[in-house]
Amino acid sequence: HWGYSKENGPDVWHKNYPVALGSRQSPIDIPRQVSHDPSLGPIVLDYDHCTSINISNNGHSVVVNFDDTDDRSVIHGGPLENPYRLKQFHFHWGGKGCDGSEHTVAGNSYASELHLVHWNAVKYQSFDQAATAPDGLAVVGIFLETGDDHRWLHTITDAMYMVKYKGSVTDFKGFNPKCLLPSNLHFWTYLGSLTTPPLHESVTWILLKEPIVVSEKQLGKFRLVLFTGEEEDQRLRMENNFRTPQPLKGRRIRSSN
Ligand SMILES: O=C(Nc1cc(S(=O)(=O)[N+](=O)[O-])cc([N+](=O)[O-])c1O)Nc1c(F)c(F)c(F)c(F)c1F
Numbered sequence: 001h002w003g004y005s006k007e008n009g010p011d012v013w014h015k016n017y018p019v020a021l022g023s024r025q026s027p028i029d030i031p032r033q034v035s036h037d038p039s040l041g042p043i044v045l046d047y048d049h050c051t052s053i054n055i056s057n058n059g060h061s062v063v064v065n066f067d068d069t070d071d072r073s074v075i076h077g078g079p080l081e082n083p084y085r086l087k088q089f090h091f092h093w094g095g096k097g098c099d100g101s102e103h104t105v106a107g108n109s110y111a112s113e114l115h116l117v118h119w120n121a122v123k124y125q126s127f128d129q130a131a132t133a134p135d136g137l138a139v140v141g142i143f144l145e146t147g148d149d150h151r152w153l154h155t156i157t158d159a160m161y162m163v164k165y166k167g168s169v170t171d172f173k174g175f176n177p178k179c180l181l182p183s184n185l186h187f188w189t190y191l192g193s194l195t196t197p198p199l200h201e202s203v204t205w206i207l208l209k210e211p212i213v214v215s216e217k218q219l220g221k222f223r224l225v226l227f228t229g230e231e232e233d234q235r236l237r238m239e240n241n242f243r244t245p246q247p248l249k250g251r252r253i254r255s256s257n
C-alpha cells in the first residue's frame, strides 16, 4: 500500500497511480511574482453551523470528518462557480526541526500545511463522484509556521492523542475550523490534484497567503501519532507525510487582492 517511506512513497506512486505524472498535479511551488486577477472576488467560508463528527487516523494523516449531508458548512466565491461542501480537514507535517508543508512559496517550505477538503454538491451527487471530476473538489490550504502556541489547536492535538494508531477514530463534535483561519483570506488559486493517491486531478486549490502560528510543542504532539496500527509490531511515527512540489506544466496561478 502507498505511504511516505522510500519503498512506497511519492517517488513510486506513479506505478499504481499513473496520473502522478499528469499535467495538473499538486502540490506546486508558488513563484514570487503571480499575476493579480482583479476579477477574483473574496473567498467566503460559511462554517457557522458546521458539524464535525469525529477525528480519525487513516494511516496517512489525522482527519477531522464533517457531516456533509447538507449545506451547513460551505465555501463560495473566489474562483468557485458553486458553493462547495466541507467534508474533512487534515494536516501534512515534517519531522523534528524539519519543514513539512506541501506547497512552497518562492522555494520556501512551512512547518506544516492544513487542508480543508470541500466538494461540489451542486453538480455532483456524492463526494466520490465529485472527486473524479475536474471541478469536483476545492481544497483550502493554510500554512502553519512555528512561534507561540495556537490558542485553539490544543483541542485537536489533545484529540490526536486518542487516535495514535492507524484505523482509530474517536468522537469530535462541535469543532468549528473557522478558529484555524488567519486574519486575512488573501489567496493564490490554481487547478491541481489531490496530493495523496488516488491523486485525482479534480482540485481547485485555494492557498491562503497568511500562515497561522503554532508552537513547536503543539507540532510535537502531531508526531506522537503513528502511521502504524496497534496490532503491528513496527511502530512508525507519523511525520514527513508530504509530497514535494510537482511540475507546473504551463498552468496559470492567480492571486487575489
Ligand atoms: O478523501 C480524501 N481525502 C484526503 C485527501 C488528501 S490530499 O492531501 O490529497 N488533499 O487533497 O488534501 C489527504 C488525505 N489524507 O488523509 O492525508 C485525505 O484523507 N481522499 C480520497 C481518498 F482517500 C480516496 F480513496 C478517493 F477515492 C478519493 F476520491 C479521495 F478524494
Ligand SMILES: [Zn+2]
Residues within 6 Å of the ligand: 090, 091, 092, 115, 195
Ligand atoms: Zn492534504
